[in-house]
Amino acid sequence: MMENLGIMCGVILGLFGSVFSVVQFFSQRQQAAKDRELAAKEAAKEAARQELRDRLTILMQVIIDKDIPRESRQPFYDEYIAKGGNGTVLKFWLENK
Numbered sequence: 086m087m088e089n090l091g092i093m094c095g096v097i098l099g100l101f102g103s104v105f106s107v108v109q110f111f112s113q114r115q116q117a118a119k120d121r122e123l124a125a126k127e128a129a130k131e132a133a134r135q136e137l138r139d140r141l142t143i144l145m146q147v148i149i150d151k152d153i154p155r156e157s158r159q160p161f162y163d164e165y166i167a168k169g170g171n172g173t174v175l176k177f178w179l180e181n182k
Contacts, residue, residue: 103181132154137168137169140168141165141168141169141170144161144164144165144168144170145160145165145174147161148161148165148174148178149174149177151181162178172173
């Protein structure tokens with residue numbers, strides 16, 4: 086009687102462990118997919134931020150180049166402002182009319 090109870094407990098615990106292992110496997114797999122998706126989104130956001138910084142740098146270089154007539158630099162200044170540029174470039178533009 087006790088032997089049968091021990092065998093039944095062993096079988097039940099073994100089945101429970103197997104089911105738990107399968108559930109954990111699929112849970113980890115799903116979490117890994119979510120983590121990859123999140124990492125891809127973050128990489129895309131960072132690439133967009135870097136692209137904006139690069140464009141602002143190019144615009145800034147054109148804006149402060151006094152060899153180019155002011156009228157020709159105006160569209161670059163407007164784009165710089167539209168993209169959120171600020172700081173010393175704006176001061177330079179306003180002081181050098």
